[in-house]
Amino acid sequence: MNDTKYLLAYTIPLSSIIGLQVGGVWSFTTVLYAFGLIPLWEAFLEPDQSKLSEEKIKNRLSNRFFDLMLYFNLIIVFAILIFGIKHLTTQTLGTYEKVGLVLSFGIVLGTNGINVAHELGHRKTKWERFLAKVLLMPAFYMHFYIEHNFGHHLNVGTPSDPATSKKNQSVFSFWFTSITGQIKNAIRIQKNLLKNKKVRFFSIYNDFFYYQIFQLAFLISIYIFFSFQGVFFSLCIALVGILLLETINYIEHYGLSRQSRGSRYERVSPMHSWNSNHAIGRLVLYELTRHSDHHHRASKKYQILESIEKSPQLPYGYTTSMLIALFPPLWFKLMNNRIPNT
Numbered sequence: 382m383n384d385t386k387y388l389l390a391y392t393i394p395l396s397s398i399i400g401l402q403v404g405g406v407w408s409f410t411t412v413l414y415a416f417g418l419i420p421l422w423e424a425f426l427e428p429d430q431s432k433l434s435e436e437k438i439k440n441r442l443s444n445r446f447f448d449l450m451l452y453f454n455l456i457i458v459f460a461i462l463i464f465g466i467k468h469l470t471t472q473t474l475g476t477y478e479k480v481g482l483v484l485s486f487g488i489v490l491g492t493n494g495i496n497v498a499h500e501l502g503h504r505k506t507k508w509e510r511f512l513a514k515v516l517l518m519p520a521f522y523m524h525f526y527i528e529h530n531f532g533h534h535l536n537v538g539t540p541s542d543p544a545t546s547k548k549n550q551s552v553f554s555f556w557f558t559s560i561t562g563q564i565k566n567a568i569r570i571q572k573n574l575l576k577n578k579k580v581r582f583f584s585i586y587n588d589f590f591y592y593q594i595f596q597l598a599f600l601i602s603i604y605i606f607f608s609f610q611g612v613f614f615s616l617c618i619a620l621v622g623i624l625l626l627e628t629i630n631y632i633e634h635y636g637l638s639r640q641s642r643g644s645r646y647e648r649v650s651p652m653h654s655w656n657s658n659h660a661i662g663r664l665v666l667y668e669l670t671r672h673s674d675h676h677h678r679a680s681k682k683y684q685i686l687e688s689i690e691k692s693p694q695l696p697y698g699y700t701t702s703m704l705i706a707l708f709p710p711l712w713f714k715l716m717n718n719r720i721p722n723t
Contacts, residue, residue, distance in 0.1 A: 384441070387450055387684070389664040393492045394457045397485040401468055408474075408481030411488050419661050420701040428658035430688045438685045447684040451497050451667070455512060458494045461486060462519055462618065469614045470607045483614060487621020492666060495520050495626045500667055502526050503679050514592070518599050519615070520622045523592035524567035531574070532566045534679050538639035538653040539646050548636035548720060551709040555631045556624060625703075632702045633672050636720040637693065651677050651692035652721060658688050659698030670699050693721055 393411060400410035433441070441447060465486045469479060494516045502513035502525075510526075517523045529544075536542035543562025546555045571589040572582050580586045603611045637653050639646040657663070657670035668675075668683040673692035675681065695702055696715065706712045 384446060387664055390667055393665060394461055394489045397461055397489050400482060400485050401465060404478055408478040411485035415488055416700050416704055420698065423659045423661050423698040426660050429660050430658050432687055433685060441684045442682065451501060454493045454497045455516060458490060458516060461489050466603065466607050466611050466614050470610045483617045484621055486618045488625060490520055490618055490622035491625030495522065495622055496666055496669055500683050502530060518595055520619045521596045522623055523596060524564055524589060527570050527589065528563045528567040531570045537634060537649055537676060538637055544630045545634040546631045548717060549713060552628055552631045552706045556627050559627050559630055628703045628706060629699065632706055635716055649676055651689040654692065655695045656688060656692040657695040657698055662698040662700060666699060693719065
């Protein structure tokens with residue numbers, strides 16, 4: 382299959398549009414697609430560990446198609462959120478329909494919003510990093526840009542990283558420690574960045590403050606157009622997107638740790654992230670599942686990320702792994718013996 386296979390990433394938002402238009406039990410279309418059909422689909426496909434040739438890498442880096450695919454998600458995500466919240470606040474819907482649509486829109490925000498923001502946040506151009514922050518805004522998670530780029534990639538696999546889940550830590554516990562820890566870390570990192578510039582924390586150079594202002598302005602806009610009910614649905618959708626992100630964080634580094642070398646830790650290596658070569662998850666999540674290579678070189682664009690054989694391998698794709706993680710005893714039984722050096 383040629384590079385247009387990455388268009389599969391748009392099937393998540395497409396499924397939410399189907400749910401919105403048809404209604405009824407179809408409101409859960411995205412949920413059933415992401416956590417039902419995709420795991421079933423991947424069960425019949427062999428993981429792809431093939432390597433890209435130098436020519437293929439060069440062609441993919443010069444092909445604007447891959448970048449345009451990312452940029453188009455801004456239109457997709459905001460359009461679905463706006464029309465989705467309007468639908469939720471103006472139409473007569475059953476409670477189960479509202480739940481299904483909130484879950485569906487939250488999954489879109491997590492996969493095509495936060496996940497794409499993660500990819501763009503590692504880019505070298507300022508305007509692409511700006512787009513990343515815009516995509517994080519409706520999730521009220523703009524601090525993720527600071528903590529992920531200046532904290533997580535530096536501290537992954539150490540006790541200082543709230544986004545690294547510990548062995549035998551449940552995903553539910555991780556949700557709390559990761560969310561609160563990343564906020565605290567973002568504030569601490571912002572203080573240090575300003576201190577290095579010899580600027581006070583309470584200043585116009587504090588990006589963390591601007592992020593809160595932008596997020597508040599977004600929420601006020603939702604209130605103006607859709608009242609308190611719109612604000613409620615917006616916050617619920619954001620929570621689903623955040624929990625989706627944090628569940629992904631949970632499986633990406635579960636139980637993996639870097640060895641202490643005196644006052645320092647060993648260098649980050651492909652051994653400190655779980656890799657997955659399951660085809661559908663790779664395409665839907667813009668190769669996020671090849672996380673070992675991403676941490677090996679964070680600036681590497683998604684279309685040229687490769688499988689690193691020596692990295693620890695997830696036995697199942699991301700969506701299947703996320704489902705299993707919701708049952709901690711089953712997750713521990715599946716994963717604990719696979720953790721290297723334990």
